[in-house]
Amino acid sequence: MNAKGVPVAIINPDAPPESLEAKQPEVDNGVDVAAKDGYFSREFMALEWEKMWTRSWLIAGVSSDLEKVGDYFLFNIREESIIVTRTEEGVKAFYNVCSHRGARLVHEERGNRKVFVCPFHSWSFHHTGELRRITDEEYFKPEVIAHRPGLKPLACEEHAGIVFVNMDTNPPPLKESIGLPEGYLEAYKIQDMKVVRHVRSEWGANWKVGVEAFYESYHLHAVHPETRGVMGDLNVQYDLYPNGASRMIVPLGQPSPRVADQKTVNEGLKAMLEDAGVDPQGFDGTAEDVRRAIQEGKRARAERLGLDYSRFTDGQLSDSWATGIFPNVQIGCHPEAVFLMRFLPHESDPERFYYDTMTLVFPVEDPNYCPPDWMGLPEDTDMTAAVRPKMEYYSIEEDAGLGLVLSQDASLLPVVQQGMRSRGFDGQLWSEQEQRLRHFHVELERRLAQ
Numbered sequence: 001m002n003a004k005g006v007p008v009a010i011i012n013p014d015a016p017p018e019s020l021e022a023k024q025p026e027v028d029n030g031v032d033v034a035a036k037d038g039y040f041s042r043e044f045m046a047l048e049w050e051k052m053w054t055r056s057w058l059i060a061g062v063s064s065d066l067e068k069v070g071d072y073f074l075f076n077i078r079e080e081s082i083i084v085t086r087t088e089e090g091v092k093a094f095y096n097v098c099s100h101r102g103a104r105l106v107h108e109e110r111g112n113r114k115v116f117v118c119p120f121h122s123w124s125f126h127h128t129g130e131l132r133r134i135t136d137e138e139y140f141k142p143e144v145i146a147h148r149p150g151l152k153p154l155a156c157e158e159h160a161g162i163v164f165v166n167m168d169t170n171p172p173p174l175k176e177s178i179g180l181p182e183g184y185l186e187a188y189k190i191q192d193m194k195v196v197r198h199v200r201s202e203w204g205a206n207w208k209v210g211v212e213a214f215y216e217s218y219h220l221h222a223v224h225p226e227t228r229g230v231m232g233d234l235n236v237q238y239d240l241y242p243n244g245a246s247r248m249i250v251p252l253g254q255p256s257p258r259v260a261d262q263k264t265v266n267e268g269l270k271a272m273l274e275d276a277g278v279d280p281q282g283f284d285g286t287a288e289d290v291r292r293a294i295q296e297g298k299r300a301r302a303e304r305l306g307l308d309y310s311r312f313t314d315g316q317l318s319d320s321w322a323t324g325i326f327p328n329v330q331i332g333c334h335p336e337a338v339f340l341m342r343f344l345p346h347e348s349d350p351e352r353f354y355y356d357t358m359t360l361v362f363p364v365e366d367p368n369y370c371p372p373d374w375m376g377l378p379e380d381t382d383m384t385a386a387v388r389p390k391m392e393y394y395s396i397e398e399d400a401g402l403g404l405v406l407s408q409d410a411s412l413l414p415v416v417q418q419g420m421r422s423r424g425f426d427g428q429l430w431s432e433q434e435q436r437l438r439h440f441h442v443e444l445e446r447r448l449a450q
């Protein structure tokens with residue numbers, strides 16, 4: 001219980017305070033109801049662009065997509081397209097626009113090039129940004145091109161295997177902005193993980209409705225009833241970090257406390273045991289023993305495979321550490337894989353967003369070493385990641401094939417968006433299970449007021 005008598009779940013009461021698993025001190029974010037016009041208004045959308053998107057560190061992609069010098073990918077957000085590329089001097093980012101008359105330079109989503117040639121008048125640029133050649137240069141008065149106009153750079157940094165960009169000309173230090181403790185993301189070695197699936201789908205709601213739905217486990221029992229047998233939705237630990245970051249630890253491998261039967265090892269629990277390399281047939285415990293068995297199974301498997309898991313707590317092996325980085329990211333962190341989701345604003349419609357998900361797996365050659373089932377990877381996914389799969393794109397009318405849980409969210413979110421529009425709705429009333437939402441909004445308001 002906290003001071004107000006609200007129940008507080010703690011995953012591991014014995015975790016030392018400096019442990020990444022330890023419950024963080026409470027943050028008082030007040031009890032105000034946030035104004036709801038931010039979900040519909042174009043003025044608010046413009047304000048968010050001006051004050052927040054163009055001044056925040058944003059996840060552009062992952063380091064493993066830029067393995068070799070010359071590898072590049074595009075990061076498109078609203079009207080901006082950004083080229084992110086690996087050079088001899090590290091990762092760099094440039095606006096994807098030709099300095100001559102502004103044509104977009106690159107159209108393919110990713111590739112390897114050391115020279116970019118403009119499709120309009122074929123000016124060319126080195127991938128390091130410098131101007132390489134001006135077509136018919138003798139036809140220009142020298143003063144016009146004396147500054148040798150190259151590609152316009154923007155701030156770009158790698159951290160823990162993730163590539164961040166910032167359109168602000170004087171951005172704050174990245175690590176501090178992320179807000180998570182040292183070592184938190186680093187533990188997963190995301191730089192060694194490979195993208196095995198990348199899906200972007202368009203959803204009928206404001207991007208914040210997306211963030212909010214993924215920042216709480218309060219809706220699991222209603223929207224995802226199949227999770228009741230395997231997720232301790234009322235035992236979730238919520239933690240708030242500086243600068244809008246937050247996380248929830250969702251204990252997996254245990255039935256929801258909402259369920260009367262806490263003993264039977266149901267089908268879902270059996271599947272989780274199997275995922276962890278534990279034979280469910282030979283398992284003689286009850287449902288209460290499954291989470292521990294998963295942890296032990298994974299530790300033993302790691303030892304067998306020569307993987308060093310000493311940096312992970314037991315809880316990290318079984319639970320989902322759903323980690324939010326302001327403004328638009330949640331990373332489902334697991335030793336075997338991470339699920340990186342980004343909620344990207346629509347170009348013009350405040351009531352739409354793009355849900356971009358990348359599944360990255362830690363490359364281990366063992367058929368029994370697999371990402372958690374809820375990540376919804378199709379059967380035919382190439383786990384060796386020999387070829388980086390193309391981004392699959394789904395328009396708003398299509399089913400993105402994201403698996404049961406995510407499809408349930410995709411159909412629910414427009415219902416929320418529509419309801420919030422009603423003059424009968426006064427604004428969201430958040431519980432302490434939704435404290436991450438309040439934390440997110442407090443940070444958003446702070447940024448917009450700057």
Ligand code: FES
Binds near residue numbers: 101118121
């Ligand atoms: S706009 Fe690129 S060369 Fe003219």
Ligand SMILES: [Fe+2]
Binds near residue numbers: 223224405409
């Ligand atoms: Fe959901």
